[in-house]
Amino acid sequence: MSDTNAIVQDEGAGLFGFRLEMGRGYDGARMPVRRSGFATEKTALTEYRRSSARMVERAYQQLETDGYSRTTLRTLNLVLRKAFGEQTGRNLGLRKPLESDEERQVWTLAEARRFAEHVHEDRLYPMWRLLLATGLRRGELCGLRCGDLELGQGTLTERRQIVVEDPGSRLRVKPPKSYNGLRVLKLDPITTEQLADRAAGQGTRYLFTGRTDEPMRPDSLTDRFNDPAIAAGVRPLGPHQVRHLIASNLLDAGYGIHEVAERLGNDAATLMRYYAQVGAAQRLQAGPGASGVRSQQRDWRPFMLTGGTSERVTLLILRSPG
Known part of the structure; x- marks a missing residue:
């Protein structure tokens, strides 16, 4: 018509x-x-x-x-x-x-570390630390259950997401955004321990909940993230930009496209299209000295984002300068 x-x-x-x-x-x-x-x-x-x-x-x-x-x-x-x-x-x-997401504003590492320091005593600090270590999507964070955590292996299995549906702003549990979203994440010992303490004290099967023990809402997670960001003196850019922060920094540190894509639950081709050119531009801006560092990192044996490497990933974002 x-x-x-x-x-x-x-x-x-x-x-x-x-x-x-x-x-x-x-x-x-x-x-x-x-x-x-x-x-x-x-x-x-x-x-x-x-x-x-x-x-x-x-x-x-x-x-x-x-x-x-x-x-x-x-x-x-x-x-x-x-x-x-x-x-x-x-x-x-x-x-x-x-x-392209190149124009999306993204925190610097200094901003991410300042945020982590500010929320260290926050009730939701285990969730913020997990976000900064893994770059999970909002719905994925909200959909995590205590049973997804394997303490003996130090892993977290991503199986589902929570989305908000209209009308009525209702919550719905759905599979991850894509097939790549179904993944097992190796965690560093500190993050694993904090999540274990969190799971032990929960009165519900969900790992992160509101004050009524209902699952955390993705649409309220952004405000919960931006409010402490403002208090910490960093830009309130929302939680999704952390994924871009992690991707660009891991690629620039020498990690492979497929390794980073697996960590983030992305398609490798999508990740390459959005971030490879950004990383190249950053290295050119860094000057001649950057190529030597890059070559030295490329000589390392290939490794997946498991085992001790997961600790390096977390430290890349959360360590203090110096």
């Missing part, structure tokens, strides 16, 4: 207008937008299409603020554009989500 059917005319005044459905609110109620007073049908139709595009663009911005990656947003955009084109026979006319 053509979107010209959305334009209506006030027979009394002779002016044109439209009604645009904005979806549903958290309470499940519809949120329509009505505009009227246009002199011609063409003017009303132009504004209708602009409003539709702006509505989708604002939705993309909100999803990115909530922690969704630009890969997810671009996939959503492709599906939406195709469905819209098949339904109406025209282009939606909106700006695409940015192709």
Whole structure:
């Protein structure tokens, strides 16, 4: 059906207008937008299409603020554009989500360490430490259960995520974002011990909960992260950027693409596309001395992110300067 059917005319005044459905609110109620007073049908139709595009663009911005990656947003955009084109026979006319996460702001190592020091006495410090050591996604952190921790092996198995669904802002347990998200993470001894203490004191099967012992909500995790970040004097960029911090620093330290992708639960090709050029640019900016360090690291025997290497990964982010 053509979107010209959305334009209506006030027979009394002779002016044109439209009604645009904005979806549903958290309470499940519809949120329509009505505009009227246009002199011609063409003017009303132009504004209708602009409003539709702006509505989708604002939705993309909100999803990115909530922690969704630009890969997810671009996939959503492709599906939406195709469905819209098949339904109406025209282009939606909106700006695409940015192709690369290179423009996303990311903490420096100094900021990450300052944050870790500030939250050391926080009730959720084991979760913050785990985030900084592994780069787990918000939903993955919230979906962790006490049984996912293997103390004898010092490992944590990532099996699920918790997502927020509308209407009603309900929580739903789902498999990880992709097949690569199903993974076993080797942890350093300190992180393992802290998570073990956390699991022993829980009155529920979930490892991280709110004050009512319900699973932590992904949409509230960002605020819980940004509030102490502001108090620590670092930029409140949200938890998702920690994944980019870990990826870029591990790659720059000499870890292989497949090793880092396995750690983060990413596809290796996606990781290479987003981070390889960034790492190369950083090394060029570092000057001639950086190439010697890089060569020396490349001479090390290949290693996976297991065993003692997991401790090196944690120390890379959490150690104090010097």
